[in-house]
Amino acid sequence: MPHIDPQGGPVLVLGATGYVGGRLVPRLLNLGYRVRAGARSIAKLSCRPYSQHPRLELAAVDVLDESSLEQALSGCQAAFYLVHSMQAKGGGFRNLDQDAARNMVRAAQKTALKRIIYLGGLGDDADDLSEHLRSRYEVGRILQQGQVPTTFLRAAILLGAGSASFELIRYLVDRLPVMTTPRWVFTESQPIAVSNVLTYLTGCLQVEATSGKTFEIGGPDVLSYKELFELYAQEAGLRKRIIIPIPLLTPRLSAAWIHLVTPVPAGIAKPLIDGLRNRVVCRENRIRDLIPQDLLTCRQAIREALQKIKQQKVDTCWSDAGELTPPEWVTCGDAPYAGGTILECNYKVTLASTPEALWPVITSLGGEKGWGYANALWGVRGLMDRLIGGIGLSRGRRTSHDLRVGDALDFWRVLAMEENRRLQLLAEMKLPGEAILEFELIDLGQDRCELRLISRFLPRGLLGLSYWYSVYPLHGLVFKGMLKSLAKASGAKVLGGPESFDRNRNACALPDKSRKI
Numbered sequence: 001m002p003h004i005d006p007q008g009g010p011v012l013v014l015g016a017t018g019y020v021g022g023r024l025v026p027r028l029l030n031l032g033y034r035v036r037a038g039a040r041s042i043a044k045l046s047c048r049p050y051s052q053h054p055r056l057e058l059a060a061v062d063v064l065d066e067s068s069l070e071q072a073l074s075g076c077q078a079a080f081y082l083v084h085s086m087q088a089k090g091g092g093f094r095n096l097d098q099d100a101a102r103n104m105v106r107a108a109q110k111t112a113l114k115r116i117i118y119l120g121g122l123g124d125d126a127d128d129l130s131e132h133l134r135s136r137y138e139v140g141r142i143l144q145q146g147q148v149p150t151t152f153l154r155a156a157i158l159l160g161a162g163s164a165s166f167e168l169i170r171y172l173v174d175r176l177p178v179m180t181t182p183r184w185v186f187t188e189s190q191p192i193a194v195s196n197v198l199t200y201l202t203g204c205l206q207v208e209a210t211s212g213k214t215f216e217i218g219g220p221d222v223l224s225y226k227e228l229f230e231l232y233a234q235e236a237g238l239r240k241r242i243i244i245p246i247p248l249l250t251p252r253l254s255a256a257w258i259h260l261v262t263p264v265p266a267g268i269a270k271p272l273i274d275g276l277r278n279r280v281v282c283r284e285n286r287i288r289d290l291i292p293q294d295l296l297t298c299r300q301a302i303r304e305a306l307q308k309i310k311q312q313k314v315d316t317c318w319s320d321a322g323e324l325t326p327p328e329w330v331t332c333g334d335a336p337y338a339g340g341t342i343l344e345c346n347y348k349v350t351l352a353s354t355p356e357a358l359w360p361v362i363t364s365l366g367g368e369k370g371w372g373y374a375n376a377l378w379g380v381r382g383l384m385d386r387l388i389g390g391i392g393l394s395r396g397r398r399t400s401h402d403l404r405v406g407d408a409l410d411f412w413r414v415l416a417m418e419e420n421r422r423l424q425l426l427a428e429m430k431l432p433g434e435a436i437l438e439f440e441l442i443d444l445g446q447d448r449c450e451l452r453l454i455s456r457f458l459p460r461g462l463l464g465l466s467y468w469y470s471v472y473p474l475h476g477l478v479f480k481g482m483l484k485s486l487a488k489a490s491g492a493k494v495l496g497g498p499e500s501f502d503r504n505r506n507a508c509a510l511p512d513k514s515r516k517i
Helices: 021-030 042-046 066-073 093-110 131-144 164-175 194-206 225-235 251-261 266-275 298-310 355-362 375-387 461-490
Strands: 011-014 035-039 056-060 078-081 115-121 150-155 178-181 214-217 242-245 341-352 412-418 422-427 433-445 448-459 493-500
Touching (some): 056 066, 066 093, 115 194, 131 150, 131 266, 150 194, 164 225, 164 266, 178 225, 251 266, 341 461, 355 433, 448 461, 461 493
Parallel strands (some): 178 242
Antiparallel strands (some): 341 448, 412 422, 422 433
16 A cells, blocks of 8 residues: 655645645644645745745645646645535536546546545435535545545534634524524534544545545534534533524525624535535444544534634634635736726825834734724624625634734735735625725834825726715725724824825825726
């Protein structure tokens, strides 16, 4: 059987910016392996705490591009396949998942890879298997049909701070003293702590007897979702929740309700809810003999997750995953071929401070702390977005003190960061156009600096133009207030402003000015 030597070639982790992949990479490094972290965005990988590790390589790879897969796999001994397309538009994730898996099979054979390790879902092969669980099962089978031995680990709910399943449970129980649920509330599952999943994944590299086999992995408890809700309430110190099953609630209605109550958007909630109708319990436990470990009970896993959240030590979050694609009109430097009119609203303030003193205040915005000024208006905007199917403000942020490229920040995504210089955010709320919010710090010397707040918008048609000019008066009010609030929070004296300015002329601009390209 193929042996994976820690001193040999690197181990590729596909999906290294995802919830599991982001935790697996540092664990492999701690075990002494050379690791090649693969994801579509190098920028997201570069901001991880372990990105400068001497045994780590970063690789830009798209599993739907076979040539990029071959390049990422070149010279590797083994690969962890931790990607899937659950959020694909139009519900076509099964086809994308299958295409990606076939690409992986061909690329692995061409590069003489020794091992593939894939994490999929539990559930029997009956006809009523949800589309999400069936897709995960099909990917495992496609990978195992290739020439490279593939270990297929099948898990149910992953319990850990930041996992989509745990966050769904947490927000439902925290926010709803009385819950109306579909019949799936009585469906049994066998959750497993994410720490135990990571031990199984790394153990598959070390135990050759796992090569090419399929294993079902789960914790020691088999519980219904109703029992999980009750267990969470006990560990969180909440009163007993009243749970009322309603048979007529469809997965679509349940997903819409979850979209409103939790940070998990309907696009993710729908396939998750659809899969809850399937009983996901291990039918065999062979892997426990091959890779022995202390399995956390559900109570222990929930308690540990709550402690991580309280201590703000959430290493990865479900919202980390996904492609980070800057709009073309941003990456091309606003070149004329981007098309249309880029509208701007820019304000600046001069402060008796250094960029280094202001930077922590800027990067702590969002989440429970809010945006420094007019938080009620931000809340209304978030609620409006949620009601029309957007993500709203409930997604928050991973921790209150740590921010990296690719992080979710309420209804923004961190697009770029230059420490003590620039923070660029991409809007992910529902908009008739594309929006960027940017904070810039310019060092003026002698303990003075200029803090700039830049808002740019590329409207989509007449609706986009109408939206921009309807909210323009609020921009001035909110942005001035935010600059003053940031100055106050940092203890910096205001030397000038806040005032509007034109980035082209570096002077005050009239309120109705926009920049055409």
